[in-house]
Amino acid sequence: MKHRGRHRRRRRGAALRAVLAGTALALTAAATLISASQATVAENPGPLKPLTSRADTGPLRLQEHLMPDSTLNRLAASMGRPVGVDTVLRSADRTLHEGADCTSEDRASLPVSPAATRAYCWDPADGAGTAWQPASVTTSGDADEDGVWGTHRVILTGSTHSTTTGDTAERGLARVAFVDADDPDHPVYRWVLLVVPVDGGDDYRGLASRISGMVWYQNKLLVTTTTGSADALYVYDLDRIQRTTVDAPAIGRVPGGWSADGYRYVMPAVGSYRFSAGRCTTSGPPCPAALSLDRGTAPDSLVAGEWTAPGSDRHARLWRYAFSTDPARGGLLAADATGRVDAVEAYRTRASGIRGVLSYPQAGSAAPSWYVGRLSGSGDGHGGLWRQDTEDAKAAHCGSDASHRCWARSAGSLSYWQETGEVWSVSDRMLFAVPLAVLDRSVG
Template sequence: MKHRGRHRRRRRGRVLRAVLSGTALALTAAATLISASQATVGDNPGALKPLTSAAELGRLRLTEQPVPKRSLDRLAAAMGRPVGVGAVLRSADRTLRDAADCTPQEKKALPVEPAATRAYCWDAADAATHQWQPESVTTSGDADDDGRWGANRVILSGWTHSGGSGADRGPARVAFVNANDPEHLTYTWALLVVPIDGGRDYRGLVSHMSGMVWYQDKLLVTTSGGERDALYVYDLHRIQRADVDSDAIGRVPGGWSAHGYRWVLPAVASYRPAGGRCDRATGSAAPCPEGLSLDRSSAPDSLVASETVPAGSARHTRLWRYFFSRDPARSGLLAADSAGTVVADEAYETKADGVRGVLSHRTGRSARTDWYLGRASGTQGGHGTLWRQDVRGAKATHCGSGGAHRCWGDGTGSLSYWEQTGEVWSLSGRVLFALPLSSVDRALG
């Protein structure tokens, strides 16, 4: 288990760079995915526009709202001593299928170019359900710069229940994936909850979870729908065990239930837009983060966010970053003033719409920061685009000889960069995959 104040140890010699045999996955009938209807450079969103005025940056302010420690302690006293990530991984009861065991339909969702070098499909029962949708991913490469959490390499994937809308939507869950052996990934589930009644009970987090970042001992996730906050925060040292197996969520006769899952993560804080509630339907000045990622190339490390603007709307998409706190007593939390206000360090507008995933990364001594944007296809079963933008212009990955740019995954979600291996992790359809960031740069048109 990590100590809270420790997060910058370098152990480069222990980095594992495992890949599947061969240089890339063979995709079934890839040529059929590249058609004359593909987008060309006419979709080019152009250069990023910096947002520099105090008013523009001020609209992105957040207010930190901690859950009282006495509430968390009361819940822990009632449920039993919290456990860490290692205990959850040891209880893994499901196995991810290797790419060779994925169905042709599952693999069809993968990027065409650059091709995935690793791909995994979920346990058959989880892959078949239509009530849950995988939306986000983060790894122990985000959590600590040695790429491990304790002795473990870990992947977390956030899933949203799609059984309803708004307040009727089901709870959110996280897959804890043991990635120590790249040829045999196992996982189990934990339910995200919010303490209520002073820690005497909890409710499920009712929200889309389109973005998530694990930094130090905290997991930050996006919220929408029934939840009013922009981000919720979970402590990976405060994982609780549910002892009653039922569909209920919260305190029940005989103990605690978590919708049939063994593990529960109670929220320890949230971040709410300081200027009013986010309105995704009509667009609002308040931040509505959809994509999240960690940028370790900034100083200090930062949380990068993007919003989603529907295709065809007149609105531009905002991209922005918040710095993480350097205070050891605030491990994994955003930098905030004494009033709990968090300000954006920088922000941009892009003409790109339908953005689902965002990465920000500066290579070596370059003064330029590249922003990578994954865009949805806008059509059922179609492939999206992956753009690299900066203040000078934009380039997209391309496939085939005709200059087609819709080469990215089908419904690809959030992006997470694992610095130690140089890989970008993402989800496409219902497939978890990775590919080198260098291969993205090589595929840019």
């Protein structure tokens, strides 16, 4: 279904691409070298193993659960008319700072190879030292192939609050930064808290989940949920953002209106997907850790990667679901009449600690390559980014000892912006982009 604002969209031509091309960031030596303690060569994950048997693909089946319209309408009737992305962007109250203006500690979290050509650190109120951990990214390039939403270029980044430190009311919650990226020299943003309607729409609770992966497709935002959750994915509607009316520590209905611990906007879930076989386990359904969009398939598909602990010898799974082509189900996965969603492709990989996954077709190859971003074996420091297919696996080399730990520090998910040719990701301190062509050359 076409978004009601799409008739206003203006394609950027060569001029936009020239503005976005940028130049490689000038990083200090401290920001580009990996210490000797980090220089151990990562284990090569080897080629992907296709999974075709029902025993292997069955645990990947999802069951769709959509919120009743009555629940969403009751919440909107009480909170007021929902708003969209434009409204949130107009109220942006924080600024991202370009890499050259960030600290050396911030820049040291960026990839060593390939080097980022665009990078930003957060407003000081959201930077290192807070209890919020950035982990996921998606863009208006995912939402629509022309790269804009309405008239804006937008980046969404997801963060999860620590479950043990910081503000008690926020512990374990998830929020999304709506970044206005129209001016790449001065991007601004505003946070929106993710919530889930309860009591038939008479109230809402915060989404207590680690959103390590998310994809914005058409007017829907799909996010991963916490390991062990009954739900594999939650679904949000970018046209159903609600304003809060009371600035209080509580989350939900309060005397005099609606509160979200100081956040002006909340986004209520409109549905979820659960594994038919139950909660994710080591032997059953996987625990999704990373998501991305693949426009190289027909129809477009949602790519997912399984979480396994860094250094684990348990082989993780990579798989995909097709998106629905039904105009009445814009942004939702392709499901049968009973709401069942089956994976349309799946693999095993020896890679562990997966935090980012991307699938993209290679010229001259019938099958796509899979890019897998991994945490280091110790779970901290710089990780690796591998390109895998059913034949082999390759990664960028860096340092005098040919270490593979060249990717960002504590890197998050991957998102390919087709219009600009950039792959976006996050480190534990920065939001950054690398041209896909440069990434390809770096891995051989």
